[in-house]
Amino acid sequence: MKLLVCGGAGFIGSNFVRQRLAQHGDEVVVLDKLTYAGRRENLDGLGVELVEAGIEDAAAVRGALEGVDAVVNFAAETHVDRSIAEPDAFVQTHAVGTWVLLEAVREAGVRYVQVSTDEVYGSIEEGSFTEESPLQPSSPYSATKAGADLLVTSYFHTYGTEAVICRGSNNYGPYQYPEKLIPLMVLNALHGDHLPVYGDGLQVRNWIYVDDFAAGIGHALAHGRPGEVYNVGGPDETTNIEVVQRVIGLTGADESQIEYVTDRPGHDRRYSLGSEKVRALGWEPQVRFEEGLERTVDWYRENTAWWKPIRSGDYLEYYARHYGKTLG
Ligand code: NAD
Ligand code: DAU
Numbered sequence: 001m002k003l004l005v006c007g008g009a010g011f012i013g014s015n016f017v018r019q020r021l022a023q024h025g026d027e028v029v030v031l032d033k034l035t036y037a038g039r040r041e042n043l044d045g046l047g048v049e050l051v052e053a054g055i056e057d058a059a060a061v062r063g064a065l066e067g068v069d070a071v072v073n074f075a076a077e078t079h080v081d082r083s084i085a086e087p088d089a090f091v092q093t094h095a096v097g098t099w100v101l102l103e104a105v106r107e108a109g110v111r112y113v114q115v116s117t118d119e120v121y122g123s124i125e126e127g128s129f130t131e132e133s134p135l136q137p138s139s140p141y142s143a144t145k146a147g148a149d150l151l152v153t154s155y156f157h158t159y160g161t162e163a164v165i166c167r168g169s170n171n172y173g174p175y176q177y178p179e180k181l182i183p184l185m186v187l188n189a190l191h192g193d194h195l196p197v198y199g200d201g202l203q204v205r206n207w208i209y210v211d212d213f214a215a216g217i218g219h220a221l222a223h224g225r226p227g228e229v230y231n232v233g234g235p236d237e238t239t240n241i242e243v244v245q246r247v248i249g250l251t252g253a254d255e256s257q258i259e260y261v262t263d264r265p266g267h268d269r270r271y272s273l274g275s276e277k278v279r280a281l282g283w284e285p286q287v288r289f290e291e292g293l294e295r296t297v298d299w300y301r302e303n304t305a306w307w308k309p310i311r312s313g314d315y316l317e318y319y320a321r322h323y324g325k326t327l328g
Contacts, residue, residue: 002027004068006055006101007075009034011176012115012168014042016072016214021046024218031055031064035089036314037078037177041306055097061104070111070221073101076145079179080119081322083141084265094144095151102155105163112152112163113221118206118233120146120167123268130274131167131229138266149229156227164224166217169233169273172292173210174299178310179318181205182293185244186300187307189253193327199263201241204270208234209287209295216275219283230281233273236289246290250297261323 003020007013008030020026028046032038033054043050053060055075065071075097077083077090098114105112121129122136135150137143155161172182185195216232224230244258275283287295300307311327320326 001069002029002067004029004031004064004071006031006071006073007038007115008032008048009038009040009042009050010074010078011037011042011173012171012210012213013074014175015173015210016074016217017043017046017048019211019214019218021048029064029068031061032075035077042175054093055101056092058100058104061101062107065104065108065110068108068110070113071101071105072113072115072217072221073098074115076115077141080139080141081179081264083139083144085322087140087144090140090144094148098148098151102151102161102163106155106159106161110162111221112161113217113224114149114152114163114165115217116149116165116167117142117145118167118169118231118271118273119268120149124270124272128233128272128274129231131231131277138268153227162226164220164226165229166220166224166278167229167231167273168213168216169206169208169271171208171210171213173296174303175306176210178307178315181240181243182247182296183300183307185247186251186297187311188327189247189251189257190301191328192253192257194259194325195244195248195253195257196259196261196323196325197241197244198261199267201244201260202239203267204237204239204272205243206233206237206271206273207289207292208232208285209292212285212287215286216278216283219278219281223281228277230278231273231275232278232283233275234289235285237270237272238289243293246293247297250294
């Protein structure tokens with residue numbers, strides 16, 4: 001199968017591409033704007049064509065779609081804190097970008113998978129979200145992702161576009177940009193820097209190893225029914241403070257590095273996804289949190305050349321602005 005993977009130079013997209021090449025023998029074209037989070041290095045050695053363009057660029061998208069059997073769209077702005085500080089790019093990419101992409105997909109008549117998030121459902125105190133749960137997003141990130149999902153569904157209903165939506169829970173693993181909780185804590189722990197925990201640290205996230213999410217997306221691509229949503233949640237739920245304590249245990253850092261900092265505005269307390277529908281397609285998560293976190297810490301330890309250039313320049317400026325701290 002020939003796939004167009006939008007946002008394929010980012011964290012989950014590049015892991016998905018690696019899995020498709022190794023396990024399915026697909027031919028892959030990546031279209032990516034290469035924002036701060038998208039990196040050519042994430043595709044090193046894979047031999048895939050990279051089109052450097054935004055999904056909002058209709059001409060580039062049309063060109064990249066030639067001869068393609070299906071599109072998987074990962075392209076997004078993905079950090080909640082950045083969406084609170086500067087929502088502009090979130091609206092542009094999720095609303096305009098998804099619309100441009102859908103128009104091109106409609107014209108080409110190919111299958112389409114929208115990669116989405118559990119955050120569109122908002123926060124849940126008890127139990128788990130199903131695909132029927134109402135959309136109650138809380139941040140500019142999740143609100144614009146929810147808007148994109150609704151647009152995708154409208155193309156199925158209105159034009160018969162063969163579109164499927166996959167909503168994942170919190171991913172972790174290799175190649176994740178160190179603005180997100182786990183890679184940030186791992187790198188700060190290894191450098192003896194502070195470990196900034198928002199609020200009381202008792203917020204709960206439903207962790208999924210990135211290869212498991214990639215496989216879930218693959219199942220939806222192959223077997224999902226057009227117009228349907230599939231939740232792809234991880235096997236473990238953990239409070240943030242427990243994640244940080246596990247990272248300390250795996251890196252040999254010190255508890256005194258933990259620093260409770262001002263909470264994120266509108267912070268969702270708990271996410272939890274029920275994934276029975278995608279399980280019925282034959283998917284099961286393979287990696288439990290303990291094992292996946294150990295693998296992830298090992299990967300960051302061993303791949304200094306990947307993160308060294310990131311932990312400089314713009315990243316340090318972002319860090320100082322957001323956390324009011326400089327890194328060692
Ligand atoms: P990421 O930030 O690592 O990567 C995003 C990629 O999209 C980057 O390569 C970036 O350059 C590219 N991009 C951004 N704007 C673009 C545009 N306008 N046109 C083309 N490319 C553009 O993100 P990620 O964590 O890999 O997330 C990928 C997708 O999965 C997103 O849609 C996200 O909402 C969704 N998701 C993420 C998680 C998670 O925990 N990280 C969980 C569930 C769903
Ligand atoms: O649930 C899926 C979502 O998971 C994805 O759609 C998003 O793209 C992805 O960024 C992630 O969103 P979160 O906001 O849950 O992830 P983040 O890594 O930013 O934060 C995880 C939790 O850790 C959250 O409760 C906030 C907290 N946190 C985060 C950072 C960066 C801290 O306590 N300290 C921090 O420094």
